[in-house]
Amino acid sequence: MNARLTITATCLVLIGVAGYSGYHLGALHTMPATSATQGDRKILYWHDPMVPGQRFDKPGKSPFMDMPLVPVYADGDDAGNGVNKGGVSIDSRIAQNLGIRTAEVKSAHMGAVVEAPGNVAIDERSIRVIQARTTAFVQHVGVRATLDPVRQGQTLVTFYAPDWVAAQEEYLAVMRLPVSLQTDLASAAKARMLQSGMTQSQADAVIRTGKLQSAQSIASPLDGLVTEIAVREGMTISPGMTLFRLADLTQVWVIAEVPEAQARSIAPGQTVTVSATAAPDPVQGKVDAILPDVDPATRTIKVRIVLPNKQRRLVPGMFASVRFENGDRQDVLQIPTEAVIRTGQRSLVMVDAGQRGYVSTEIRTGREVDGMTEVISGLRAGQRVVTSGQFLIDSEASLRGTSERLETPVTASAPSAPSTPSTATQEHEATGRIEAVNADSLTISHSAVPSAQWGAMTMDFAAHDAAQLKGLKPGDRIRFRFHLAEDGTAMLSSVQPAGAEGGQR
8 A cells, every 4th residue: 555655646746847847948948930020020039138048939928037028020120129230229118127227428527536545544743652761669550551542631650759759858958958058059959850850840849839749740741542551550660661652643644555557646745535434524634755665466655644633533543545636637528437348358338329229339448537437439429328237238239249240240141041150250168958959959058158148047059950969868968169140049069068078069
């Protein structure tokens, strides 16, 4: 009984898997292109603009997106994505759904602007070192941690100095003598207190009160923070010993790292704008010096900027963005930086050419300022370029060979005619798994194809002849090469087992 139940359950699972696989492959399988008409226009096939490599022989709902399939017409002007005299045409409804926006090419002022990152640092000119002036015993320390804030006049340390006590007692003893004997001795006793290391204010306190000041203290000479503490209660300090280092933060430095190629436009005294997260508004500063220090890894030069910091919002170590702007401005053609497609070897934009659709155009770029890029050549004022969705359009243009036709004229051929690789046709290579072997094509689940700007997907690849498909079966892992025909069909050039070095079919 258990054996029968097991066999029955296994059969049901296999039937379910087979049904699901048949539906999945049927949904992804490319339909053969057939001719249809709409009014006076001939329809070649239907496709999903988001997956342009898949073709269907009748209208319906896309299996990939929640949107209807779009017809592609024989005259090249289609209701979705299609090539029209070197351009890609998109219906206004589809363009709105895809969020495609354009901007006008304009001539406007653009100055020489350099933006560089930087870090806030202490103005080293404001650092004050507090040292011991005599041998003493520390009784109390007013600040106990590095980076504690201090105020001007705040007691930093209190100590007992035997040498100072002796000098004070000598002076007080002289002051108890008859007045006739004090003239020369009083002056010598005052000088003795100063020579022992007491400050003028400490000596004046003894003279004014006429009392022994056994506990002496050192006060902060500025408002700032403590950057170093080298004394603790109970310690014995000696002359010349550093007790504290203090820094004033009412003025700070910003050290900016500027690319050495752009440093020639920067000069000492130049006004700059510094933006920091801690500062609600940009702060104006001045270039103090261009330091003779080049980072060998980043090829940047350090530029020191003096920045006011009255509210002490900026503290050492904070990140800042520095903008160096040259007042010399000139009119140049410019477009939004987001419109530029950079391939690594060249810069492209998608130009709205009206009835011709969106045309891929190569440009030369210059400076970039405030989100705008200077156009040296390739565009003229008044043209409109795509600023959002251009990568989708460029991907479709690449699939259909638009970029190749812009550079090399190619004789158009009928969509149904087989195409063969030529020296002007770009070859692409990928790996994948065969899902189905058809009469004249393979259905392949392949990995991403960077050279064609494709992501991983399952699609059909047409074969030049049946010999290419001989010996192949579903489930085989293969490495294959292909190219795109005039109508966007992916044509197999060679197929070989994955990992094999030779044996092309």
